[in-house]
Amino acid sequence: MRPQPEDVLKLAARIVELKGDLAFAEAQWDALFIGTVSANQNPKVRSISEESGVGRILSLMNASPEKGFEAPAISDELNIPLATTRTTLSKLVGRGKIEKRGPALYGALTTKEKEVHEGTS
Secondary structure (H helix, E strand, O other), rough: OOOOHHHHHHHHHHHHHHHHHHHHHHHHHHHHHOEEEEOOOOOOOOEOOOOOOOHHHHHHHHOOOOOOOHHHHHHHHHHHHHHHHHHHHHHHHHHEEEEEEEEOOEEEEHHHHHHHOOOOO
């Protein structure tokens, strides 16, 4: 039995609505742990506050740039849930804010790495 076109359109509209709700919820999640959403509430424009999970992780790593950090140690040190720490570390690596030095080992960008990510090499 073929679905009725009206039913398909209703379901497609509902899916679009739910995707929008999900994007908004993800932006709120990121604001809690990754940075603050700007005053215009555009989830693509964020600033990193020192109090955010990202700010605290970057501060910890930049305080000892030669040191390698594992997610469980960061989680314990900063009192951030381990799952959130792992997700944040992955996003920071993807955004070129920190480097992955080995399996489960992360660290602050070296001067050379910063130049590569900033395009000044």
